[in-house]
Amino acid sequence: MKVLLSGDGFVTVDVRARALARHLPEAETVSLANEWPLEPVGDVGGVREAQGDEERLIEALRGCDVCFTHTQPVTEKVLAASPDLTMVTVCRGGPVNADADAATEHGVLLTFTPGRNATATAEHSVAMIMAAVRQIPQRHAELVTGEWRGDYYLYDQVGPEIAGSTVGLVGYGAIGSRVAAIMMALGARVVVYDPYLSVDLPSGVERVEDLDALLAQSSIVTIHARETAENRGLIGARELALMPAGSILVNCARGGLLDYDALCDVLDSGHLFAAACDVLPFEPLPPDHRILRTPRLTVTPHLAGASRQAAELAADIGAADIAAFVRGERPRYVANPTVLG
CATH class of the missing domain: 3.40.50.720 (NAD(P)-binding Rossmann-like Domain)
Incomplete structure (x- = not known):
């Protein structure tokens, strides 16, 4: 051999x-x-x-x-x-x-x-959720350039806590199930949309049959689906508009699942509080892409599984x-x- x-x-x-x-x-x-x-x-x-x-x-x-x-x-x-x-x-x-x-x-x-890479990607996804909620990369970038701003303690500027929030998972495979367990440990309510799910969910995780219903009730949405011909462009402008005002979206799955122009639009408008993505519409991302100019959007270069x-x-x-x-x-x-x- x-x-x-x-x-x-x-x-x-x-x-x-x-x-x-x-x-x-x-x-x-x-x-x-x-x-x-x-x-x-x-x-x-x-x-x-x-x-x-x-x-x-x-x-x-x-x-x-x-x-x-x-x-x-x-x-x-x-x-x-x-x-x-x-x-x-x-x-x-x-x-x-x-x-x-x-x-x-x-x-x-x-x-x-x-x-x-299920464990690595789940850990990175949780880190991206926390980075988006607390805006850690943005505050770090300001501090290292000598900027200290007190206005981020204003009520309208702060984000939600994970504890007590509803976290919606799009996909509940090896990665999604790990993220769900960590979110529950942090005190979140966890709901799942996965049309291919064939296993019983653990106690405390709720299944919803409709993506729209998940989006409408989740203050944090995290994507963990495999990209297929059927679900490409799964979340676009219509779906993002269904999310509650001030909510957060995280994508560490595949870039083709998300309309990034629509994501930038809802961040620019202030409808979403923040987003974080490890996967992008172009890899590597062109240096002049609007993603890099969009407020409260944290990105990493497709390394969640590393x-x-x-x-x-x-x-x-x-x-x-x-x-x-x-x-x-x-x-x-x-x-x-x-x-x-």
């Missing part, structure tokens, strides 16, 4: 090699690295959020049975040119940088690593599935199960 360890600056070749050695020590390995995250991901050869060169990947895959990757573009071109390949494991919550249809057509099993534990867990989950496949067992996280017959 020959495995290509296709790393980058986050889930590195070394992290991947250590994980594979724990689960499949007898594997022969070769390595390839790309430039992410120092170079951004983008659309490559029909796949999304990829970074790297198809020709380099094809060359590295010669004679390999498994591609163990994170951000490389596993395209139709790559799959067609790699006849020895039997499995691709993508160390991400969804294998967006791999062509699942082409993998199925070529008989290549495609697996991924859901939940790998922790050492997330990288190590992604590699461990992926390596375990590779080892299961080699042993003739069914891997846990399969994107194209028809390949297994």
